Amino acid sequence: MHLVTTPAPVTQPDSYAVTAEFYDILQAERDGERVRDLYARQVAQARLGILDIGAGTGRVTLMSLAESEADIHAIEPARAMRTSLLTRLAVLPERQRDRVTVHPHALDRAELYAVADVAVCHNTIACLPPAARHVLWPAVHAALAPGGSLFLELPPETPPARDIVHRLPEKRVGAHAYGGRMSMSAAGYRIRARVDYWVRDERRVLRTHSESFWMWPASRSRIVEELARHGFLPLPEHGHPRVLAVSRPARW
Template identity: 65%
Template sequence: MAVSASPLDIHPSLAMVSVAPPGREEQDAYAISAEFYDVLQAERDGARVRRLYRRDVGNARLGVLDVGAGTGRVTLMSLMESRVPVHAVEPARSMRSPLMTRLASLPADLRTRVTVHPHTLDEADLHEVADVAVCHNTIACLDPASRRALWPAIAEALVPGSALLIQLPPARLPHHETTHDLPTQRIGRHEYGGRMVASADANRIRTRFHYWVRGEGGLLREHHETFWM
């Protein structure tokens, strides 16, 4: 199995929001961010997905495995760029719901090629279903036990000689707290925006998201969510 690490200018905001870590649905950590991800970050992440993975996905001959499908950027790209079955693994219900809605709007010939697995990969019990696997915005979010369980599950799901494409986590802890403003977007009369604050906490990166929605009269609502890398 060939393993290629993508040459990323990885940003913590992209690493933390788009993918749910493997786990039971009651541990869904993306209940807040799922509402805002497609609005604030998916366009930029979609372009990155096409740049990093399109060529390998287009060469798939057996199937494509999307580990941590989130709201579906890799899954949708894989359906468009390949002619093989696509397996989307997404255990978080909050992220899987927009994925399913997006898939439901596709033509029937595309829908019949994609299967959504609402479990972690080790629970999905997939055996030699693909020759290309993509782990986009996934590895950084996993705790050590989940990461150890992921590797044999990927090996089981792929055939010999497959390509495994991994977006690597940041190589080091941040030296100081950094803030990144998410691009503001307007939908109707409301404006959506947010920011991400990353800082080191022991041997982990603490990533805090602040989301807001504003109307003509000012702030309508705001939400906060914290992730760990």
């Protein structure tokens, strides 16, 4: 199970308001390497456009800018994460900024039609309950041009058999060290994840913050079946067991 993740909050009055402060410093470097390994070759083949579903602070978007000349549609409903994404884009040269459109809504509200030939959904599907997935799939189908491909990171197949605790390596910023710890436990058919963050100096902990999230497990076969009902066909295996590749046929 890939533990360094940012799943969907249990309550969402201001999604990721806590995690957004800590995500880039604690997790983005490692996740950026993972994104390049999983999707760089596919993104490089895009000609029409790239759809980044659940863009977060921009790991897939930035990788796509480097690997392709295609325009990018970054979908990020959470204001806290979107703020980090836009701040990152603001420091890029204008010619790169002009290629990225940031949509502040879920994909089904973005009203995108045949704008991309490659879609990436990284570190996102586990965050969505089944009802939300069934809304997402037709929106992806609409946003992809005929013949386009979707590459998505699969959720965990089942809740963990026992509690899992994963410590995020500390990173120093000036005189302060930032750290975190994620714990995951089964909660019926869901997974409850809690992330505890701290900031400390050489003598003491200066502040602590926590955020809790839900995740929804689903098997590969279940996701394939859901996508098939919305017109997607499996592509040859991606090469990584946690990534599913499907296509929107030219006719459906």
